[in-house]
Amino acid sequence: MKSIKCKNCGLSNFPSDVECARCGFSFLKIKAKKEKRPRSFSMFSVLMVTVAGAAGYYIYTGSQETIDQVNASEAKRAASKPVERPVAPGLSRTEYDRQKTQTYAESVRSSQSLADHNQHVQQTEKEMQQISNGK
Secondary structure, X not given: OOOEEOOOOOOEEOOOXXXXXXXXXXXXXXXXXXXXXXXXXXXXXXXXXXHHHHHHHHHHHHHHHHHHHHHHHHHHHHHHOOOOOOOOOOOOHHXXXXXXXXHHXXXXXXXXXXXXXXXXXXXXXXXXXXXXXXX
């Protein structure tokens, strides 16, 4: 508990005291000033609620615009995507995967840049063998 210090003589008194025990100074005026009733209406509160509402609205509309942009770009991407060949009816998933793998394997085998790379690797290996046999 806080004590009340007398402004007249400096003695610390109990908070329940009405007057100073030493000099008789009245504390009723001090207690009346401290027990101030809070205001029921505050412009600061109204301003803060308005700012929070405006910020919420700004975030909401911004996110909606972003979502709309993403949806539009996704629709464009889907529209420009080449149509895959339909799966032959009657193929199981395994047969379809095997057929698709063979198509990719054939593409890799017929790649000119891959053939050039393999030829370069073979030539490099031959030269390295010649150098190691020469020593």
